Amino acid sequence: MATAPQAGTLGLQPAALLLLAALLPLPSSQDPGSAAHRCFCQVTGHLDDCTCDVESIDAFNNQQLFPKLQKLLESEYFRFYKVNLNKPCPFWIDNNQCGSRHCAVKPCKPNEVPDGIKSESYKYSEEAFSELEECEKADKLGAVDSSLSEKTRQALLEWNRHDDEADRFCEADDEDSPDSQYVDLLLNPERFTGYKGPEAWQIWNSIYEENCFKPYTVKRPLNPLASYAGKDEGRTFYRWLEGLCVEKRAFFRLISGLHASINVHLSARYLLDDNWYERKWGHNITEFQQRFDAELTEGEGPKRMRNLYFLYLIELRALSKVLPFFMRPTFQLYTGQTSQDQHNKDLLLDVLQLAKSFPLHFDENSLFAGNKKEAAKLKEDFKLHFRNISHIMDCVGCFKCRLWGKLQTQGLGTALKILFSERQIEALPKSSNSDPAFTLSRQEIVALFNAFGRISTSIKELDNFRTLLSKIH
Template sequence: MRLLLFLGCAAVALCIVRGCSPRNFADSPSHRCFCQVTGYLDDCTCDVETIDAFNNFKLFPKLQKLLESDYFRYYKVNLKKPCPFWDVVSHCGIKDCAVKPCHTSEIPDGIKSSGFKYSEEANRHVGELVDCEKAERLGAVDESLSVETQQAFLQWANHDDSGDNFCEADDEHSPDAEYVDLLLNPERYTGYKGPDAWKIWNIIYEENCFKPQTIKRPLNPLASSRGDNEDNTFYNWLEGLCVEKRAFYRLISGLHASINIHLSARYLLQETWLEQIWGHNASEFQKRFDTVLTKGEGARRLRNLYFLYLIELRAASKVLPFIERLGFQLFTGDKARDTENKKLLLEILQDVKSFPLHFDENSLFAGNKKDADKLKEEFRLHFRNISRIMDCVGCFKCRLWGKLQTQGLGTALKILFSEKQIENLPERGPTYGFQLTRQEIVAFFNAFGRISTSIKELENFRNLLLNTQ
């Protein structure tokens, strides 16, 4: 009861701080950045204050602890894939753009070897177990078929699985795919900016967010020289879109806002030959979100961030039955720690499930099934294209976090809109329904962690701006 009272008071306090009525806040930087970031969100039944209280006081600390564990800190990625659309200007000369991959010896055995088991005795029989599992899956195929036909059947099954995927994932078996320790390569400001960075976002917005030719105003919020008439026309068009296409734009805008918050919160404030000092850059944050400096765009960007948070929060709630199966383990090789981390993960997901105002994914792709399926496929292909654009980012560290966060969001969309059953899966052994790879699980929870961090950083920037007025 005390906790609920505390969360309720915190929400009220935040609402008072953001409110537009107190005159002493009227011209303060905090007021201008956050005044309109309050109340209910469009296309949702949830409000900003409820999200802040839930995330900052209940979810964020546990989620950060989980993401520091070995299972979630190592992400396998191919940063050498060529851009499929244009020749990339490399920014690897900027030292903060560099990514240091892990040596094989640094990766826990349970992560780098899919057949690894906890005991030495079990490891001696890994080959037999793998063959047994393979035989069990092949057992679902008519054994009178030739081996070649059986293998083709499995390839078709894998192709069918790919129909759920909203991202074009890296080939984990490629010699160019390497493990990266996310804790040693944090997302922060790298100096990657200018025409090359602008081009990435411009292509994402202009060519993948369902923009018609009649809209002249750039969708890219970094673009300048927009007039009021252009803004009015744009937002009239946006509100006139079907809810699915409007949601697509808001997800991309929310992801963009989240990344900008991270860059502002972990900014290189000072550098000497001895050390680098990273911290919050209030001026950089204001440049991206202040109502006056952004011509009213800042509040819209932040509200889209909250929309993205609700989407990923709902996906985390929906994936709980898949995670809580006895056969699902966070294998790293340390049985005691893996058990402890699964317990923490389940505790987080139970907290998520208890959230009172989840986004209703059934409001999307509803209506006539033929039309809904066509729209869903168009939505999926647009997002897959954005995941491919991440291979065009010239800064390797930006590419790393861009790929991870798009794969994480793509996994959230897969969880929400897969037609395969997630509940009532077998407790142990292979399943032929809904599936997630370790790569998808690591990307999803780290991406959710990034959005959760963004919401928490808004509180930090709010306090920082209040203290500087």
């Protein structure tokens, strides 16, 4: 992607940024001919449309946030995610399911999921769980308002569903569907499964070609990882970004950053050996270079990594903004295990307070700040494009890739919902007697933190690859 025009300065003054950068360590390799230099030479300094720099993110994530976040994601509340992996592809006939055993997802058995989680995904507390049980008892006794017709009750349900989905940036699975099942994310980790080729490329090309505000006159090669015929073609492809407004440019960078993050995961957890006595997963340096080396990607690889950092800033900002929602006394990470639930909430608030303390946050107020009518139209276009992308995830042929694709798009969609619900979050009631204008379902909460956990892991893995590549001469 071409270097985008600066949107303005935010946060610290340039002098303070230079001082901060001077105190941080230099890249592990300065040799212009080294493999590390080719991948990371452009992944340094300030990010486009932000005042934050790569080095500050590395230090903050790897040394402070990453360890605490990983501990939180290992808890029972965050490891179980309900998903429908059997929804048909809405855009084309998909008969190309991955045949590799590594593509399979193992759903949970009913007794493996805590009762508190299974009870109702949007209930947050023990009191709410008790209320749910009372309602179920009343329902069994036939305590239903018979004055409401079935048509009216259905209309009310539709109105509530419409109100709930109005602020969503992606389509959520119907958790009541018999095809929706709980999955233990720790037992189904994101890693290389062997799913690749034209079927996989079709997914990303559909996303880039139809949902990233790209003119149809600008073409991209079928294989998004392939080199261009020459440097001029590569520059031509990204030149269209220079003319976009900051919002549309940001949208492309978010999707590119998500794509880059997934590629980092696949390269870091690659199947290195698979035989009758051993199955070994680890870092595949060659795979990483094919996706990110500047020479092998005609300069595109480092830009992908910079977009990953941009995505990190967006999701980090969302975590800092949503803190008041989780600070409410009525909110619990409810699983039914009282002491552990309180411990996990304390850990959650610690992570969010740490996220808020980051000094170089992205300023979302720079987005949709123009003419109100145009800004509202652009925001709706954002939602439409992102919802289309969430639908495309149902076309992924590898079930494990589909699982993590759906989770990460829902997580990013939840982050965007938070960023553009600032007033509703500030107006959250202090008591439990009023219905809040802003709410998050358990699915959104689990997706939000696990999606950011994937981005945080990618930033950490970049440091590991930087070290491994510095040893190659």
